Amino acid sequence: xxxxxxxxxxxxxxxxxxxxxxxxxxxxxxxxxxVSAMSGVTNQLVEWCAALSPLHDARExxxxxATGEQVTSGLMAIALQSLGVEARSWTxxxxxxxxxxxxxxxxIASVDGGLLLAAMAAGQVPVVAGFQGLGPEQRITTLGRGxxxxxxxxxxxxLRADRCDIYTDVDGVYTTDPRITARARKLDKIAxxxxxxxxxxxxxVLQTRSVELAMKERVRVQVLSxxxxxxxxxxxxxxxxxxxxxxxxxxxxxxxAKITLRHVPDRPGVAAAIFGPLSEAQVNVDMIVQNVSAxxxxxxxxxxxxxxxxxxxxxxxxxxxAIGSNxxxxxPDVAKISVVGVGMRSHAGVANIMFSxxxxxxxxxxxxxxxxxxxxxxxxxxxxxxxxRALHTAYGLDAA
Amino acid sequence: xxxxxxxxxxxxxxxxxxxxxxxxxxxxxxxxxxVSAMSGVTNQLVEWCAALSPLHDARExxxxxATGEQVTSGLMAIALQSLGVEARSWTxxxxxxxxxxxxxxxxIASVDGGLLLAAMAAGQVPVVAGFQGLGPEQRITTLGRGxxxxxxxxxxxxLRADRCDIYTDVDGVYTTDPRITARARKLDKIAxxxxxxxxxxxxxVLQTRSVELAMKERVRVQVLSxxxxxxxxxxxxxxxxxxxxxxxxxxxxxxxAKITLRHVPDRPGVAAAIFGPLSEAQVNVDMIVQNVSAxxxxxxxxxxxxxxxxxxxxxxxxxxxAIGSNxxxxxPDVAKISVVGVGMRSHAGVANIMFSxxxxxxxxxxxxxxxxxxxxxxxxxxxxxxxxRALHTAYGLDAA
Numbered sequence: 001x002x003x004x005x006x007x008x009x010x011x012x013x014x015x016x017x018x019x020x021x022x023x024x025x026x027x028x029x030x031x032x033x034x035v036s037a038m039s040g041v042t043n044q045l046v047e048w049c050a051a052l053s054p055l056h057d058a059r060e061x062x063x064x065x066a067t068g069e070q071v072t073s074g075l076m077a078i079a080l081q082s083l084g085v086e087a088r089s090w091t092x093x094x095x096x097x098x099x100x101x102x103x104x105x106x107x108i109a110s111v112d113g114g115l116l117l118a119a120m121a122a123g124q125v126p127v128v129a130g131f132q133g134l135g136p137e138q139r140i141t142t143l144g145r146g147x148x149x150x151x152x153x154x155x156x157x158x159l160r161a162d163r164c165d166i167y168t169d170v171d172g173v174y175t176t177d178p179r180i181t182a183r184a185r186k187l188d189k190i191a192x193x194x195x196x197x198x199x200x201x202x203x204x205v206l207q208t209r210s211v212e213l214a215m216k217e218r219v220r221v222q223v224l225s226x227x228x229x230x231x232x233x234x235x236x237x238x239x240x241x242x243x244x245x246x247x248x249x250x251x252x253x254x255x256x257a258k259i260t261l262r263h264v265p266d267r268p269g270v271a272a273a274i275f276g277p278l279s280e281a282q283v284n285v286d287m288i289v290q291n292v293s294a295x296x297x298x299x300x301x302x303x304x305x306x307x308x309x310x311x312x313x314x315x316x317x318x319x320x321x322a323i324g325s326n327x328x329x330x331x332p333d334v335a336k337i338s339v340v341g342v343g344m345r346s347h348a349g350v351a352n353i354m355f356s357x358x359x360x361x362x363x364x365x366x367x368x369x370x371x372x373x374x375x376x377x378x379x380x381x382x383x384x385x386x387x388x389r390a391l392h393t394a395y396g397l398d399a400a
Numbered sequence: 401x402x403x404x405x406x407x408x409x410x411x412x413x414x415x416x417x418x419x420x421x422x423x424x425x426x427x428x429x430x431x432x433x434x435v436s437a438m439s440g441v442t443n444q445l446v447e448w449c450a451a452l453s454p455l456h457d458a459r460e461x462x463x464x465x466a467t468g469e470q471v472t473s474g475l476m477a478i479a480l481q482s483l484g485v486e487a488r489s490w491t492x493x494x495x496x497x498x499x500x501x502x503x504x505x506x507x508i509a510s511v512d513g514g515l516l517l518a519a520m521a522a523g524q525v526p527v528v529a530g531f532q533g534l535g536p537e538q539r540i541t542t543l544g545r546g547x548x549x550x551x552x553x554x555x556x557x558x559l560r561a562d563r564c565d566i567y568t569d570v571d572g573v574y575t576t577d578p579r580i581t582a583r584a585r586k587l588d589k590i591a592x593x594x595x596x597x598x599x600x601x602x603x604x605v606l607q608t609r610s611v612e613l614a615m616k617e618r619v620r621v622q623v624l625s626x627x628x629x630x631x632x633x634x635x636x637x638x639x640x641x642x643x644x645x646x647x648x649x650x651x652x653x654x655x656x657a658k659i660t661l662r663h664v665p666d667r668p669g670v671a672a673a674i675f676g677p678l679s680e681a682q683v684n685v686d687m688i689v690q691n692v693s694a695x696x697x698x699x700x701x702x703x704x705x706x707x708x709x710x711x712x713x714x715x716x717x718x719x720x721x722a723i724g725s726n727x728x729x730x731x732p733d734v735a736k737i738s739v740v741g742v743g744m745r746s747h748a749g750v751a752n753i754m755f756s757x758x759x760x761x762x763x764x765x766x767x768x769x770x771x772x773x774x775x776x777x778x779x780x781x782x783x784x785x786x787x788x789r790a791l792h793t794a795y796g797l798d799a800a
Contacts, residue, residue: 011448011452015452045471048411048475049474049475049478051411052414052415052479052482053479053481056478056481056482057477057478059488060474060477060478060488061474061478063470063477063491064470064471064474064475064478067467067470067471070463070464070467070470071445071464074449074460074461074463075448075460077457077460078449078456078460079452079453081453081457081460082452089460089463091463094538094539
């Protein structure tokens with residue numbers, strides 16, 4: 001059972017979370033708990049580090065920031081004990097969570113679950129501080145923002161848990177954003193790969209790395225609310241999903257910007273001349289489209305995160321000569337709409353439903369990109385809600 | 401260099417403390433730093449534990465509370481680095497501070513200074529989180545309130561330091577409380593034993609245990625202000641103090657209450673009948689006076705901490721029969737005045753000066769107690785300032 005920052009934001013919520021653990025224990029389950037920092041605490045600690053030095057030592061940042069989860073783990077253990085549940089807190093280093101040395105964004109290298117399993121066998125609930133581990137030179141590391149999800153999945157794998165329940169402030173994964181259409185339905189189950197694709201297009205329920213790890217280690221993850229008593233959404237292997245819909249969800253992202261380079265010379269190496277420097281500048285390029293060559297030149301269109309747009313302009317200006325294009329068009333008023341579903345593999349015509357549905361609403365598609373289980377299109381941002389609602393209906397996802 | 405809570409209360413003060421470390425390093429000294437939690441932080445953490453459960457697990461309390469010093473150590477390392485001083489934070493467990501398992505008030509069992517010495521040899525300033533260590537079962541322990549002083553002295557001993565500088569919000573040890581007389585003088589040096597006696601009678605500059613440890617390990621301790629650039633007071637072996645005054649300081653404590661049991665049967669075992677139950681009730685009895693027996697009964701007078709008075713009354717009432725006295729007189733309006741000095745050993749008449757000085761001011765002495773280097777008297781609380789000032793003058797302590 002993993003509780004995120006909002007689920008342990010104050011003492012009352014810690015008590016509430018402890019009550020949920022107590023119920024699971026009373027039902028005869030063996031439980032291990034992973035906790036985040038109380039919400040707001042991490043921000044305060046990060047602020048202090050940044051105020052002392054904008055370029056602070058990531059190793060010291062980790063020593064400071066990791067205390068947030070340690071505090072919650074101790075408080076949660078006290079709350080559990082006061083409910084009569086035998087419990088003990090564990091820091092990352094105590095719990096055997098080894099990471100690499102990439103301070104501030106470390107990756108878990110191994111988890112030795114031996115001590116925790118022994119504690120559980122003795123009837124004790126371990127409460128593990130998430131988001132942290134032990135790196136080289138006995139130093140404390142943190143996994144980067146949202147890393148507690150990854151801690152929970154890694155521990156679930158090490159303990160060979162039947163399930164990893166991630167308690168959060170939403171009650172599951174929906175077919176689309178319920179703020180856009182009241183017809184959005186909570187999914188009972190979703191496949192790992194679908195969850196990954198949804199996360200990558202803006203549905204931030206779980207940290208991407210935690211889903212990757214769950215998929216690799218075959219950990220069954222449940223996303224559920226710590227504030228409501230309803231079942232959540234199970235993230236599982238697609239084989240576990242008996243009735244596969246063609247499409248499981250519609251996602252959107254407004255954090256997009258489109259760049260078009262006109263009249264780029266159509267010769268080998270031109271793509272490298274454009275995307276090499278962008279990559280070096282840490283710009284993540286998403287969709288890329290190159291039109292058919294007409295007059296020895298071509299148009300190259302690609303999308304980036306909207307916040308990267310100023311950086312992209314600077315990089316392209318700097319490398320204008322090597323690229324050979326004088327005309328750079330940028331459009332920040334675009335949105336990416338994606339339909340996602342492992343069912344696509346066995347259903348033909350999924351993309352076509354998307355194109356005709358959008359055409360029927362008079363929405364122009366600017367860029368198309370596809371993967372095995374996803375079709376994404378770029379459209380004008382103002383059509384976002386209209387497009388999502390129309391596609392939700394077209395793919396038969398609307399709630400009854 | 402050890403910095404207390406007020407010396408690292410906020411980022412500006414942490415920067416200020418880092419500046420002091422930088423100056424020592426620039427002067428060619430090898431420095432290790434010990435830090436307390438930012439003032440207020442520990443109280444917040446303690447409050448949270450208490451709010452979740454009044455009888456919380458001391459092991460979890462330690463896991464929660466020890467984070468305060470860990471945060472400061474990381475922030476201090478960042479502040480030092482930003483001043484160009486190579487530095488690294490160390491938690492208690494990283495620094496090799498082993499303690500017993502008395503969670504919440506653990507005692508340091510051993511300090512393995514090897515890793516810190518290696519870091520220092522490589523030109524790095526270790527910044528150690530005070531107040532904490534590693535106990536049995538790899539669990540984090542804390543040393544109890546004020547324990548960072550003890551951490552600093554223990555580390556100074558392990559590192560064979562030339563000196564242990566304790567930075568605090570006062571600039572040294574004074575002949576008496578400067579709030580009572582402007583003639584109080586800062587002492588250049590004071591002997592360990594004098595410091596212990598002063599601490600035990602209310603001059604809370606250093607934690608008692610840290611002074612005991614310094615005396616045992618012969619660590620030269622300097623108490624000085626982190627806010628002023630003046631030398632502090634050296635706490636050293638008495639052999640180091642060349643010109644020993646008869647009396648080094650006058651201390652007082654208003655936290656006293658006097659209890660008199662009238663007409664106690666004067667027979668063997670009566671003292672045990674009184675003080676046994678008080679000891680079991682965790683009441684610390686200080687001065688004890690038994691008058692000469694007159695009619696087969698005697699009067700027994702003793703003092704306790706004023707906050708313990710209700711408990712004392714309850715215990716005495718409960719054991720009235722065994723004690724055999726029906727009359728219990730209590731007086732909470734008393735103060736203890738002490739003159740302290742290792743010079744007493746070689747000077748006769750120290751106590752007499754005290755008695756005649758107080759008599760000269762018309763102050764009645766209610767109880768007297770002496771040790772090798774201390775004479776204490778109990779007087780009515782309203783005379784406290786008058787007595788301290790008169791004695792300060794009488795023993796030649798007044799500033800010129």
